[in-house]
Amino acid sequence: MNCCGLLTAQKEPVPLKSVEVELEVRDHVATVVSTLNYENKEDKPIEAVFVFPLPGDAAVCHFSATIGQKQIVAEVKEKQEAREDYDDALSSGQQAFLLEESEQSPDIFSLSVGSLPPGESASIRLEYVTELAVQADDGLRFCLPAVLNPRYQPQGSGDSEGASVQVTSVPASLVPYGLSFSARVSSPRPVSKVESKCSLDPLQYLNTEQTQATVKLAAGHKFDRDVELLIYYKDAHQPTAVVEAGQASAEPGSLMGDPVVMLSLYPEFPEAVMSSVSSHGEFVLLLDRSGSMDCITSDSNGQESRIGSARDTLLLLLKSLPMGCYFNIYSFGSSYEHIFPKSVEYSEKTMEEALKKVEAMGANLGGTEILEPLKHIYSQPCIPGQPRQLFVFTDGEVGNTKEVINVVKQNSGSHRCFSFGIGEGASSALINGLAKEGGGHAQFITGADRMQPKVMQSLRFALQPAVKDISVTWDLPKGVCAAVLSPPITALFHGQRSLVYAQLTGQSSEAAEGCVTVKYSLAGHASESELHFSLKPAEDTGLTVHRLAARLLIRSLEMEESEGGEEQDRGVKKKVVELSVQSGVSSAFTAFVAVNKHDGEAIQGPLVHRDVPAPMCGGGMMYMQCCTASFAFSDLDYDNACLDLEDQVLGEAMYTNAAYSLCSDQDQEQHAEMSSDEDLYTEEVQVPVPKQSRRDPLLRLVSLQKASGCWVLDPALAAALGKTSKEVENTKPSAVNQEVWATILALIWLHGFKRDAQEEWELLAMKAVSWLRAQNAACVAECVEAGNAVLGCEVQKDTLGLSFSSEGFLL
Template sequence: MAMLKHERSQRHIKCLIDLKIFGNVRIDLQLDARKNQSVQQHNEKVRRNRSILQRLIDVVIFLGLQELSFRGHFESEGSNNRGNYKELVYLISKYDKQMESHLDTASIFTGLSNRIQNDLIEAIHKVMLNEMQKEIDQAKFVSILVDETSDVSASSQLSTVLRYVTEDCVTKERFIGFCDVSADRSANALSEHVFKCIETWECGNKLIAQTYDGAATMAGQLNGLQAKSKSHDIVYCKQQIDKTRTVLENKLDNFSVFYDSTFIANMNRLMVFGIICENKTKVSLLYATHTISINGFTSHVNIEAEYINESQHKTEAKFVFPVEEDSAVYKFEAKIGDVHLVAKSKDKDVAKKEYKQAVDKGQSAILLRETSTSGDIFEYSLGNIPANEKIRLQICLVSELSCEVDGAVKFHMPFVLNPRYGLKPADENYQNAPQPKEFSFNASVNWNSQIKDIKSEHPVKVEYQDNKCHATVRMAKEFNFEKDLLLQVYYEDVEKPQVILEKGDENSKGMFSKDIMMINVFPELPQVKQSAANDYIFVIDRSGSMSGEKIEAAKDTLLLFLKSLPLGCSFNVISFNNDFEFLFKEGSQEYSEDSLNEALKFQKNLFASGGTEILSALKSLSVKKPFQNFHRQVFLITDGEVYNTNDVIQLVKSQVNNTRYFTIGIGSGASTELVKGIARAGKGQAEFVMTNDNLKAKVMRLLKLSKQPFVSSVCLSAKHGENNKELSFISVPERLPCIFSEEKLILYLVLHEAETSCKNVKLNLCGKIGETDFSLDFEASLLGQNNKEMTIHRLCVKRKIQELELNEDLGKGDEIKSEIIDLGTMANLVSKYTSFVGLDEHVPECMPIMRLAKPQLYSMLYVDAEGLDDIGKEMDDGEICLDLSDVDFVDSSGADSVDSSCMPPSFKVPRVTDEESFMSLGSTNKDILTCLVGLQAFSGFWNLDDQLAQALNISLKDLNKENPSISDKVWATALVVAVLREKLASQHCEWELMEKKAIEWLESQNIQPMNSEKLLEKATNFIKNKMVA
């Protein structure tokens, strides 16, 4: 009974069931096990894939950190180099069994495709952006850095960087990315990108600074990105602020407190250079007038301008304006209210001290001086301008005029003032340059013979009088301040010797008491054999401002230069921006077919970017010896500006024993002191190329001059009257300058005795050209000139000062400085060591004066704001030279913020650098001359082929048909010479040397059955017929 009861119990039944199924797997547990196994397999696969992916991500990060490219040119399996990404992955698989197995077995995802590479890069980028966004959200303030330049593919890329300081005072700088702006590089397009970036990153309320490069599109005050940024109340700084924090951090223990309290609290007072200005006074330019008098090869300019202080307080302001390097500024007057101030030339230190003392006393005062970094930039200060008062200024200057390739006498009045690359931030604040409500200029031109023509880039009205010996020039339309003012005057008999006598002032002392003769001659030196033993160095500026048409024009010019070099010479090419690059790194090479081909590859790959570091390039050249002791001829072509002009000039001067320098300045705003100073110190010639000039023609002119042997032992004597009485004089310069055949030469003769009866003068110029003696005689009627401006006397003093400055490194610095001060004060000139100062002796009653912690600095004309300071130091690219002693940090409590609306508009628009600005410098289209230059062989001949036929626009069949049974090369060369002479005669100076090489080759070919002259005649007739047809 008990057993039966047990058998029916649940426990027994369960045990029987368990016994029956013992050894069999339950379905439910079996399903769970399979699922778990599948999950485990999946997880293992994910782990392996993630492990492989981690390796691929590490490869991407490694290549990114090392700044290495991912892709290869040929990535097929048989390639020896499949690109850094693939090769690095395969290298890992060599030592990693897991990666090796993956590459051997994977059929869908190997991780090697270009798409996967891009996906990985994008994914990493998104992670980085998310982390950056978190940091920016926590940061107290942010700045944005923007730079636009061309990459190796000539595409314009805009790079953007955000810079910020975290809560723990760690500075971080994050690269956002590139943006292709090739389609539109205007300031508007760039500003849209910048503002979109600010909006995307939600940092507008924290943004305290924008930094750009010094190009006009970026830095221009009126139309540049700088100007656009002001609409967002953001400070503009040139890209030199990057190291400011480092400098300050090294100076201060508690940097974070200082940085937070100063750079944030006072940032509304930080202007163009980061220097503090507590006032937003508006000083407007009401009108400006230029009255110009051109007499032969000299000019006199009278500048009158009227400003108004529109504030309710006395204020102090500064202005800058450019001048020609040869100009002598001799007058500076101001009328401030009823006070008339007449400035006098004094020792610059004395003048500065007197000005400061007067301003501190509350007196009105004026100061005019050269900036210490450049002799072609002047600065004037107006102290204690009464509230709501007008200021009338008058500045007078005289200049020598240069002569152009086509014989034109050029008057140049600078209006564009470009930034000087590499300058230390100023210790004064440069405001936008004021624009006049009215502007006008009028010019009178006088010549002792007829004036053939007067041209200008600006529309003008020309009226002739006195049988065309006198002309007046006036504006025909509103003046366009995008360019400098240029007048080209074409005189009849311009090359005729001219001697002008200007009487001295009996009441003056020194040179001003003497009669002075100005000599203008075009010496025609005897033809001597030109030595081929020249080492030609072509130095090309490829800085960012040369981008577009200018670098293309320079490349075309280099091509013409290379093809025009004579056989037997040597050559090299240097290109420079922030750094420099030699074509032949070991030194110049002999001019041969192989070296020419290498140079042509170098020429094709030139592109513009970066800054303008001329000094380092020329220093590197100076340590390389000329090829086989040849005479070195250097050609420098630049549009840039540098702060260390004097250092460059002194370096050039140290090389004159075996080197001659020829320089070309491109565009409005090029430093006349730099370009002319290098040529003067280097015993060469200088040229300037404006928008309508022919760059290639001017370069070829200089190349032709460089082939002239050195002129030495030059002496000048002068006689006058029927008895040929010797004139006793001192020439200025005392050591006569380098003379070039048929090039204008200006000399001054300071006479020991007054001349009253002199009517004509006989001059003799003698010396040696190479090893050949020469003696040239000139005779000219003496032209008298009496004017209160004492133009010739002042130009003579200016030339003497230039000569003295060039010799300052000869161990007589103090003596030379003293002589320059004596000359400057005697002639009432501004110079390196003399300044104008004018004081109001009336001391006013005590009253509140609104003074600037750092006076606002305006431009009388146009100034690209950055770089025009008074103190310059050499620096690395992007480095700021900051001395804490130069910066005043003052309490900002109660100070008004700087309101951009109160800033005066720019008198001039910034320097144009886009492609339309230099269309006339050299066509980027392969015109016929450029094509012919490229097709000429090293020896001087051309091949008769399809390329030549296309260049000549004549079918190859027709060219061959007229061949008079001579070799194709000879016939082709004759045809090209005919085209040059008949179709391109107006460009003779550009192809003259190229044609000479071709003629020499033709004459060496022993042409039968006709000689070269008859062959050229036949070729010319053929070309003429084609031209008519």
């Protein structure tokens, strides 16, 4: 490789030297301080532009620059005004700094460092606060996005100002700056553990109660993945309330001037409800088949692609659906397809038809046009008595995030949406936004994560009875009122947190208490839970709660702006700008701008533009599997990075020998458009679906289960169990039919050999047990004993979920 020094893919010097990140987690709220250190080693003044990701729900609340001994703190201004201030400063030879959020996707920011003189250094300090999402295993997830894959811009969206953000991306191995990361965690409850797919130094407790701890990223971290922390507390499901005093300098009656309370509510449902699953529902599965889904999943040793993992997951999902429900499967890229014209009843015939088509699905549909299939799904009438559950699987690299989320919000009353972000660089704004507005749950599959257990956890949520008639009432001292800032709670799941923000007005004594009551109906039974809390403000919160509340209001107003007419949009935009400036929190219509107005000579010479590359998914040959040589490149900087890497690593021969390209979703779409014969394109350019040489033993067994829940005694089952046909046939008790025997053998094998993967097969096993009970078969207890003998297991009858009468019949 001929690359030396700090060079971009275009062989230009990179002024960004290092990134330092300090994280402070208090219970479920994170404050993140990032310091970006720049140095200009060129002989000309430069303007460095860095486009990078942040969590989609982050509230950016501080931006400053330090040059020498001087610190310049940025102001929040209306975006166009901030840009004009920045441009005026540069034209007059002053140093200036601009931080702005993309208008199309709230998780992409652009940082411009202007007029950095030769030999000069600058440190940029960026601070934001964010809530930590609760995972299905009760862990709190913090993600520092490091990977930024170029976002696909759907057709017709190019006119938007915010859609023109250009991303300069290179593989992680070519990123020329380092990252240091440290975290401090504190909570009223003990910190039980902190996990990450990145290498961490050992957790250090700061007190004997283990309620405070620190952890650092181990040296040598590569930029081929986001930095993800999973934080676990003991007794995590405790409702809490934080009352934060207003800002002394703010006007009383304003959001920043009054106290704000943040409530964390954790509903706990009765065990009888949790152990039952609904047999109703319309399950619509929406699968991303864009070119980027052919990337090899990180840490998979090159064995499995994102689309391959998704196919296996759909197999488990289809086998786990209850009899009596309805389903359909959509897939999308530049266009979209559906297996059935409309949702069909779940049966052996429809399940097998769907599985055959799923098995043939590849990442061969081009771009990432998710909006149109969503609109088509919502245009289909709902089936009476079958509540709609939408499962969305995507690597989340789209540019029209807000438009997509808005469509889900408009249809939130008719369905629940469960979203899954696949791979590094998946947009947190898109994945979290889909679930939040759709009243469902979001999951991220990164690193060596298996997709299947996370999806099956969400299926459990979807099969819970829907909570209805949710209401929140406040009981506060006389003279104190609560103005709720959060939208109404539309969905509750067992053990999952719901957050409520409210602005408090009026006076109360420090000893005063408030109470919030949540009432709801579950499975026909009325339930309620109460949270009592002190109105005394918490100490040293740094306006974190106010800023999170401001961010919530800003996001809600931005969604209104996308729904209204031109005049209404102007009014909403004005409100957003006022709230953003008042709270110091970023928005789509404002920007942070800082100008160095200290005395000094104007910076001389023409200003040279330098793009700072962001790391993209994968590195080295892992990346090359996602982006091979191409015969038709677009103008994206992404493609320039691909060209440069290929030139350095593989030489010119790659270009002449290349037969196809997966360089980006947009490339695939353009390749398709270039071909006048669609079939010719499919035959010559489409990437074949990789076939597994040896399917995972669990999936082999699952693939043989019938829709009703039973298995059939045949050679395929015997092979999946690791036995010969004679071994399983000759040991069958004579009084039991073959399907009952086969089903008991499969259940014993699952419990005996795949106990560690129980989350993946538990629902389909429950379906098998229900089928067995419906057969009212005799001698089932004898079957369990015989099955243990032939398989070499010691699985107890009650472990299988089977209980018997004295005659040996199932109860």
